[in-house]
Amino acid sequence: AQTGMVLDKDGKKKHSRPTFSGQQIFALEKTFEQTKYLAGPERARLAYSLGMTESQVKVWFQNRRTKWRKRHAAEMASAKKKHDSETEKLKESSDNEDDDEYNKPLDPNSDDEKITRLLKKHKPTN
Numbered sequence: 001a002q003t004g005m006v007l008d009k010d011g012k013k014k015h016s017r018p019t020f021s022g023q024q025i026f027a028l029e030k031t032f033e034q035t036k037y038l039a040g041p042e043r044a045r046l047a048y049s050l051g052m053t054e055s056q057v058k059v060w061f062q063n064r065r066t067k068w069r070k071r072h073a074a075e076m077a078s079a080k081k082k083h084d085s086e087t088e089k090l091k092e093s094s095d096n097e098d099d100d101e102y103n104k105p106l107d108p109n110s111d112d113e114k115i116t117r118l119l120k121k122h123k124p125t126n
Helices: 022-034 040-050 054-103 112-122
Strands: 005-007 013-015
Touching: 022 040, 022 054, 040 054
Parallel strands: none
Antiparallel strands: 005 013
16 A cells, blocks of 8 residues: 655645555455454454455445445345335235226126125225
8 A cells, every 4th residue: 555745835744645556455345254253363464364454354344345235235225115115016906906906897796705895995984
């Protein structure tokens, strides 16, 4: 990771963001797939093997978990929206079928339970 000191407009030293190599990011992502949290010794080992500080690894994992949670929440919201939409479509088609059946003349040989169910469904509520 490259970290440099940069001077701001007043000539004061300020830290720039570290840039990680593709290899470092690949190793961090692979580790993240296996575990979302690193214990101290694991973090130290990974930092050493990647030539990074423990602090950089810790912050990278914190940021990556935040990104993961946001993406996961968005996927869940999208799936819920899709599910609700499909449920509503099924309900509407079911209501229409029941309405069609309710509006048909009753067959005298019809099942009494079916008639009772239709009447209960379409009984006005108080």
